[in-house]
Amino acid sequence: MNDNYLGLDAGGTSTRAVVVSSDGHCGGIGKAGSGNPTSAGIDAATTAIRDAVTQAVTSANAGRLAGAALAVAGAGGAGHRAAIVAALSDLVAVEPVFDFDVLAAYFSGTAAPDGYVLLSGTGASAVRVEDGRLAGISDGLGWLLGDVGSGFWLGREVVRAGLAPLDGRGAATLLTGLLLDRLGITRDERPQGGRTGTLVAATAALYAMPPLRLADFASLVFTAAGAGDEVAAGILDQAAAGLRETLAAVRTPDVEGPLVAAGSVLARQPEFAARVAPGAVVATDGLAGAAVLALRHAGVLVDDAVYRRVTSSLAQLTEV
Incomplete structure (x- = not known):
């Protein structure tokens, strides 16, 4: 030993x-x-x-x-x-x-025993840390019940928005083409049971995946928003608002320590991290x-x- x-x-x-x-x-x-x-x-x-x-x-x-x-x-x-x-x-x-x-995420950005971490990876949560221990947490309820602004949440919204125009339910968006490309599906307008072949193939491919795999599509919203797509920008607006609300829920005047932003979404998207958690230390590992x-x-x-x-x-x- x-x-x-x-x-x-x-x-x-x-x-x-x-x-x-x-x-x-x-x-x-x-x-x-x-x-x-x-x-x-x-x-x-x-x-x-x-x-x-x-x-x-x-x-x-x-x-x-x-x-x-x-x-x-x-x-x-x-x-x-x-x-x-x-x-x-x-x-x-x-x-x-x-x-x-979430404590591992926090201590990846600071050694301070008191502070906060906002996490957005596959899931999403905010935590208040006191004396090195978890003292309060908001969200982190999992993909089915919460995790607003997480990679899964973003990926699900990308898929929903990308599929919606294929049967006339949503506005045209770059997300549709990006999603189909990621799935390896070519457009097929021939009808199959009242739907286009494109929509049938896309839904079949998506339902064949484990639910958490929807997080794989999260990056597409940043690509589309960067190209000026209004639908994608709206999704990021909702995600940012949700994450800010989650963080506000654990803040208290008694703890003035540092704020750490962690998780794959915030670590890979520094501009988005700065938007939802201004002044945060971004932990990448x-x-x-x-x-x-x-x-x-x-x-x-x-x-x-x-x-x-x-x-x-x-x-x-x-x-x-």
């Missing part, structure tokens, strides 16, 4: 692991598929987590780790947590600590926060110097 610890950030798209020493030096990373049991299933998610951790430990040549903090989206069930603990028992000396993925959580749970004081070592050493690893 040594003073190396494991940080894990497992989401609906990918699972990433990092081995970090007590002084904040990241020595190895690993990556695998979805670690979210909701989107991937318990067996596949657990396998992905095991694969990512094994890669990180091997690349760091770390041996058995002294502890672990796991930020796993959707790991609320005892069954999945038990499966993860069993899968990592030979790699980690003590039972891992499970923490919130949730793995840094997972490393910070691992150190904090091990009792390590993560001051600015340690935090800089975490982020700089991790940047070097990801450049390789």
Whole structure:
């Protein structure tokens, strides 16, 4: 056993692991598929987590780790947590600590113990952090019930707006052509049961996908809006308003710490991030926060110097 610890950030798209020493030096990373049991299933998610951790430990040549903090989206069930603990028992000396993925997102942008994070990735939420702990959360209710302004929400609106003109329900929009191109569907105006062949093929392709795959189309709204499309611009207006409302719900005068903007949507669209969260630190890598959580749970004081070592050493690893 040594003073190396494991940080894990497992989401609906990918699972990433990092081995970090007590002084904040990241020595190895690993990556695998979805670690979210909701989107991937318990067996596949657990396998992905095991694969990512094994890669990180091997690349760091770390041996058995002294502890672990796991930020796993959707790991609320005892069954999945038990499966993860069993899968990592030979790699980690003590039972891992499970923490919130939104905290990993927060600590990817700052070492401050108090502040806020606005997250828009596949899902969307806002969180108030106090003394390094989750003190308040808004939205994050999942694709079916909430996540306003998330990648899924945007992708669903792109699909709805793109399909609507095909049966006369909506205004013409660049989103239609972009959507069909992404699906690999050529226009076919021949009728099939009262609909055009285009609409029949598009709906069939979309319904064949798992629902969360609609997030794959989120980027199209930024492409269309950038080209002056009014329908796409309207979707972004709604998303921005929803995210601002979500953030306002967790703000309190008692907490004046930094604001972090995180998640794939905000990290990849800096202009949109600045619009919904002015002055925010944009965190582009949730793995840094997972490393910070691992150190904090091990009792390590993560001051600015340690935090800089975490982020700089991790940047070097990801450049390789």
